[in-house]
Amino acid sequence: xxxxxxxxxxxxxxxxxxxxxxxxxxxxxxxxxxxxxxxxxxxxxxxxxxxxxxxxxxxxxxxxxxxxxxxxxxxxxxxxxxxxxxxxxxxxxxxxxxxxxxxxxxxxxxxxxxxxxxxxxxxxxxxxxxxxxxxxxxxxxxxxxxxxxxxxxxxxxxxxxxxxxxxxxxxxxxxxxxxxxxxxxxxxxxxxx
Amino acid sequence: xxxxxxxxxxxxxxxxxxxxxxxxxxxxxxxxxxxxxxxxxxxxxxxxxxxxxxxxxxxxxxxxxxxxxxxxxxxxxxxxxxxxxxxxxxxxxxxxxxxxxxxxxxxxxxxxxxxxxxxxxxxxxxxxxxxxxxxxxxxxxxxxxxxxxxxxxxxxxxxx
Numbered sequence: 001x002x003x004x005x006x007x008x009x010x011x012x013x014x015x016x017x018x019x020x021x022x023x024x025x026x027x028x029x030x031x032x033x034x035x036x037x038x039x040x041x042x043x044x045x046x047x048x049x050x051x052x053x054x055x056x057x058x059x060x061x062x063x064x065x066x067x068x069x070x071x072x073x074x075x076x077x078x079x080x081x082x083x084x085x086x087x088x089x090x091x092x093x094x095x096x097x098x099x100x101x102x103x104x105x106x107x108x109x110x111x112x113x114x115x116x117x118x119x120x121x122x123x124x125x126x127x128x129x130x131x132x133x134x135x136x137x138x139x140x141x142x143x144x145x146x147x148x149x150x151x152x153x154x155x156x157x158x159x160x161x162x163x164x165x166x167x168x169x170x171x172x173x174x175x176x177x178x179x180x181x182x183x184x185x186x187x188x189x190x191x192x193x
Numbered sequence: 194x195x196x197x198x199x200x201x202x203x204x205x206x207x208x209x210x211x212x213x214x215x216x217x218x219x220x221x222x223x224x225x226x227x228x229x230x231x232x233x234x235x236x237x238x239x240x241x242x243x244x245x246x247x248x249x250x251x252x253x254x255x256x257x258x259x260x261x262x263x264x265x266x267x268x269x270x271x272x273x274x275x276x277x278x279x280x281x282x283x284x285x286x287x288x289x290x291x292x293x294x295x296x297x298x299x300x301x302x303x304x305x306x307x308x309x310x311x312x313x314x315x316x317x318x319x320x321x322x323x324x325x326x327x328x329x330x331x332x333x334x335x336x337x338x339x340x341x342x343x344x345x346x347x348x349x350x351x352x353x
Contacts, residue, residue: 019231026227033227034219048222052297053309055227059234082306089285089321120212127209142210171202174209180199 004125004178011068025071026055028121032075035117040083050082072117076110119183126177134170141167238330238339241277245269246343270329272338277331283322286329290316294333302327 005013005021007028013021033054037047057078058065065074127135140152153160174180199205247267265282279288290296293316299309302323312318330339 014231017234022231023228026224030219030224030227031215034223035215044220048220048226049297049310051223052226052230052311053299053306055230056233056299056309057306059230062234078306082308085304085308085321119208120215123209123212124216127213138206138209141206142213144207167206168202171205174205175199 004129006069006182007071008068011062011065011071015062022059028125029072029075029117031120032072032117033079036076036079037083040080040087042083042086046086050079050086053082054079072121073114076114076117122179122183123174125179126174129177129179130170130173134166134173137163137166138170138174232335233332233337236332236335236337238337239272239274241270241272241275241331241338241340243268243341243343244271268343270340274336275331275333275338277329277338277340279329281323285322286318286320288318288320290318290331292316296331296333299330299332300327301330 005024007025010021010025010028014025030051033051034047037050042050054075058075065071067074127138130138137152137156137158140147140155146152147155149160149163152158153163156163158166199208245268247264265280268277268279268281270277270279275294276291277288278291279286286300288298290298290312293312293314295311295314296316297309297311298318298320299307300320300323301307302325304324308320310318310320326342326344328340328342330337
């Protein structure tokens with residue numbers, strides 16, 4: 001299976017001009033930018049503008065990022081500042097005050113939110129590493145309530161009795177993926193050599 | 194970092210579902226714009242020179258003053274590829290790129306991150322009020338144009 005890079009590796013490659021690495025960074029972490037914009041209740045159009053300014057700022061500061069591994073936090077903070085400023089400009093009756101715009105981002109709740117973002121990135125990355133078959137099977141089982149195995153089996157062309165064990169095997173593969181292992185133990189996630 | 198609950202297949206499946214939905218909810222435009230930004234890394238901006246300033250001695254003579262109200266400050270910039278017309282008032286910057294084209298306009302006035310907006314199909318754009326000295330960068334298809342620094346972008350005439 002192809003090597004699945006860590007965010008630090010992606011940043012290093014992007015610094016060297018690797019566009020695919022940059023695309024992967026955007027793919028993985030757009031959720032962070034979008035989620036912050038949503039929390040500030042900005043319109044889709046304003047969110048798109050802010051998203052663009054945040055990514056542009058990252059591109060311009062790629063070389064000087066102190067902690068590539070802390071990119072999600074950097075994105076969240078940068079987006080929050082931009083959103084807060086947009087919010088203030090839209091509501092003209094609120095006089096501008098030199099408030100700590102990112103107070104929200106340094107609270108324990110904010111830390112937990114960032115951890116959730118990291119978990120979700122790891123899950124999506126690990127999911128993408130699975131075989132087509134596993135992705136197909138797991139996707140079918142997402143509904144709440146999950147479909148009856150008889151229906152799932154019919155849709156997938158699998159015997160009913162094999163769905164449960166296959167699901168278990170796919171999830172176990174997910175757990176042992178590099179992305180998930182890196183979450184559990186950062187040291188084990190790094191590539192060798 | 195705790196991943197409690199991931200031993201349980203049901204919870205892992207539910208979290209995976211939530212993670213995939215979260216990514217699916219992000220508008221394509223935000224993702225595409227983000228990817229395009231990589232192309233801006235190496236582009237040098239052309240300079241757009243100031244060709245008219247209503248607060249200059251010459252500029253003031255060409256504009257009428259609305260009674261009892263300071264007129265907006267009007268600025269014109271010229272570069273080979275496009276011109277920029279801007280009006281500055283207490284409400285902010287309102288301007289147009291001529292000829293109109295798909296572009297973004299970004300203001301550098303020390304604010305972090307810099308405000309950046311897209312112009313509409315006629316080239317119009319609006320930006321929030323600036324905090325004094327500023328310059329603008331227009332980014333369009335494969336090139337960038339940057340204005341010279343403008344003193345005092347707050348909308349009041351230059352006092353110098």
